[in-house]
Amino acid sequence: MAVETFAGVLVPVLTPFTAEGEPDAERFVPFCRWLLDEGAAGLAIFGTTSEANSLSPAERMTLLERLLEAGIPAAKLMPGTGACAVTDAAELARHAARHGCGGVLMLPPFYYKGIPDDGLFAFVSRVIDKVGSAALKIYLYHIPPVAVVGYSLDLVGRLIKAYPETVVGLKDSSGDWNNTAALLDRYPGFAVFPGSEVFLLEGLRGGAAGTITATGNINTAAIARLYRNWRGTEADALQAEITGLRKVLQAYTVIPALKRVIAHFRRDPGWAAVRPPLVPLDEASSVSLLAELERVGFSLGQRRQAA
Amino acid sequence: MAVETFAGVLVPVLTPFTAEGEPDAERFVPFCRWLLDEGAAGLAIFGTTSEANSLSPAERMTLLERLLEAGIPAAKLMPGTGACAVTDAAELARHAARHGCGGVLMLPPFYYKGIPDDGLFAFVSRVIDKVGSAALKIYLYHIPPVAVVGYSLDLVGRLIKAYPETVVGLKDSSGDWNNTAALLDRYPGFAVFPGSEVFLLEGLRGGAAGTITATGNINTAAIARLYRNWRGTEADALQAEITGLRKVLQAYTVIPALKRVIAHFRRDPGWAAVRPPLVPLDEASSVSLLAELERVGFSLGQRRQAA
Numbered sequence: 058m059a060v061e062t063f064a065g066v067l068v069p070v071l072t073p074f075t076a077e078g079e080p081d082a083e084r085f086v087p088f089c090r091w092l093l094d095e096g097a098a099g100l101a102i103f104g105t106t107s108e109a110n111s112l113s114p115a116e117r118m119t120l121l122e123r124l125l126e127a128g129i130p131a132a133k134l135m136p137g138t139g140a141c142a143v144t145d146a147a148e149l150a151r152h153a154a155r156h157g158c159g160g161v162l163m164l165p166p167f168y169y170k171g172i173p174d175d176g177l178f179a180f181v182s183r184v185i186d187k188v189g190s191a192a193l194k195i196y197l198y199h200i201p202p203v204a205v206v207g208y209s210l211d212l213v214g215r216l217i218k219a220y221p222e223t224v225v226g227l228k229d230s231s232g233d234w235n236n237t238a239a240l241l242d243r244y245p246g247f248a249v250f251p252g253s254e255v256f257l258l259e260g261l262r263g264g265a266a267g268t269i270t271a272t273g274n275i276n277t278a279a280i281a282r283l284y285r286n287w288r289g290t291e292a293d294a295l296q297a298e299i300t301g302l303r304k305v306l307q308a309y310t311v312i313p314a315l316k317r318v319i320a321h322f323r324r325d326p327g328w329a330a331v332r333p334p335l336v337p338l339d340e341a342s343s344v345s346l347l348a349e350l351e352r353v354g355f356s357l358g359q360r361r362q363a364a
Numbered sequence: 365m366a367v368e369t370f371a372g373v374l375v376p377v378l379t380p381f382t383a384e385g386e387p388d389a390e391r392f393v394p395f396c397r398w399l400l401d402e403g404a405a406g407l408a409i410f411g412t413t414s415e416a417n418s419l420s421p422a423e424r425m426t427l428l429e430r431l432l433e434a435g436i437p438a439a440k441l442m443p444g445t446g447a448c449a450v451t452d453a454a455e456l457a458r459h460a461a462r463h464g465c466g467g468v469l470m471l472p473p474f475y476y477k478g479i480p481d482d483g484l485f486a487f488v489s490r491v492i493d494k495v496g497s498a499a500l501k502i503y504l505y506h507i508p509p510v511a512v513v514g515y516s517l518d519l520v521g522r523l524i525k526a527y528p529e530t531v532v533g534l535k536d537s538s539g540d541w542n543n544t545a546a547l548l549d550r551y552p553g554f555a556v557f558p559g560s561e562v563f564l565l566e567g568l569r570g571g572a573a574g575t576i577t578a579t580g581n582i583n584t585a586a587i588a589r590l591y592r593n594w595r596g597t598e599a600d601a602l603q604a605e606i607t608g609l610r611k612v613l614q615a616y617t618v619i620p621a622l623k624r625v626i627a628h629f630r631r632d633p634g635w636a637a638v639r640p641p642l643v644p645l646d647e648a649s650s651v652s653l654l655a656e657l658e659r660v661g662f663s664l665g666q667r668r669q670a671a
Binding site for chain 1: 385412419446449450455473474475477480483486487489509510511512641642643
């Protein structure tokens with residue numbers, strides 16, 4: 058039985074905070090709506106870029122509910138379930154499935170290091186059992202540069218085999234194209250999303266489903282344009298353009314840098330707030346980043362263009 | 365103003381689970397009582413050895429309340445507040461302070477890596493502000509081999525300076541004696557606990573407050589004996605004895621190994637259960653570990669001896 062999965066450009070949405078440091082639904086909801094308008098195929102809320110692990114499970118569930126109340130379609134949402142405790146991960150996954158979310162993005166438990174695959178398999182398996190719903194669609198979240206713990210190629214295969222209707226995809230933020238290529242090669246039909254648009258064209262040519270990328274918070278339209286036109290003659294030029302912007306961003310601490318860019322273009326300084334342990338971009342870096350963006354002709358919000 | 369702090373051997377108590385994988389207060393409460401009987405000066409419940417990050421905050425608070433209901437003195441408890449979200453850490457710290465716990469053991473937020481000291485300082489500071497209680501006594505939990513993120517020597521100094529009545533000690537599980545020695549040297553009066561009894565005698569000679577050690581779950585009495593007699597002629601022999609047992613354990617994955625030892629000596633196989641992502645000790649390792657323990661003459665439960 059074919060399982061419907063996400064495809065295209067998904068955005069791990071930044072989480073704005075109020076001046077008091079609380080998650081700010083008043084900024085979050087319209088920002089999510091704008092990302093969909095810009096061409097995002099889905100919103101991977103509560104990922105690494107979202108500072109999701111800096112939010113309690115209750116804070117995450119409340120924000121999700123605010124999106125649904127505002128009319129954002131649940132089918133467009135892929136909330137992260139990042140947690141070290143199987144009870145927290147299961148609670149978040151159950152909440153998402155119950156509200157009809159298109160999927161969830163599942164970090165492995167990331168406190169203990171050097172965990173054998175059997176332990177990570179048992180964790181995912183326990184979550185699936187606890188949720189006990191055919192509505193649950195899991196995208197594995199492989200990001201060893203941050204989480205340190207990751208999903209090995211073999212473990213991914215074991216999970217697909219055990220739960221073919223539930224474990225349907227993976228975000229590969231390893232930064233290692235060889236790993237993405239191996240996933241595409243070994244698991245055809247599995248929805249693989251490189252975790253950076255730098256690999257988008259190569260990924261699509263190899264059978265990837267799209268990309269889930271931090272830079273999507275400020276450059277959705279251009280990335281989505283490449284997704285729609287990857288078989289066209291302009292594809293390499295479109296890739297070069299979005300890669301160029303990514304390289305500018307990557308020279309800075311990405312999450313505070315993205316927030317600073319949004320604060321600048323929206324003329325809303327409060328958008329730059331991060332929650333500890335992250336720190337805001339310092340003023341010198343902000344000035345230099347904004348100057349570089351001006352140099353490459355970047356401006357926020359390009360709206361989807363007819364391809 | 366002098367602040368009263370913990371001193372002696374503290375045990376990061378193992379968390380037993382039921383056959384269904386739920387935290388098992390029926391086994392936990394008498395085990396905690398037994399550890400105090402054996403000579404533990406305090407119980408650092410919800411540490412790494414406790415699989416605390418595999419428990420939701422609610423599960424941890426419930427277990428803590430069960431201990432208090434059973435008459436375990438709050439003053440003997442140093443619950444861990446390990447969490448990546450400042451909201452979760454503050455909730456756990458507030459709960460502990462409100463119930464009169466002698467202190468809390470605070471991991472830094474451990475999801476994001478390469479965080480500047482300013483971000484970690486802001487996290488601890490935010491927790492202290494949110495709790496807003498003079499009853500809160502924080503012991504920093506430095507365990508870079510697992511958490512990857514740690515408290516630098518400078519950051520410890522900044523925290524002591526900013527919160528002299530609140531940030532009162534540190535567990536050093538770096539495994540690096542030089543770091544412990546530097547803490548003892550730079551911050552006299554600050555309660556430093558090496559995270560392994562291997563450093564107990566050297567630590568006490570340098571001004572350490574005691575030790576908080578995983579092996580305390582099975583060897584409290586012997587470690588406490590060294591603590592009481594560290595100025596005596598037998599001190600080096602006592603240190604050699606407890607170091608010997610530690611080395612036996614360290615050849616195995618420590619948490620499942622400790623649980624297997626307790627299951628064996630208590631004739632209670634259920635004690636060996638761990639929560640994913642940890643996996644139980646395999647049978648071959650169990651046999652070899654128990655044989656080695658027999659060879660060194662180990663048996664569980666030695667009761668405190670008059671020194």
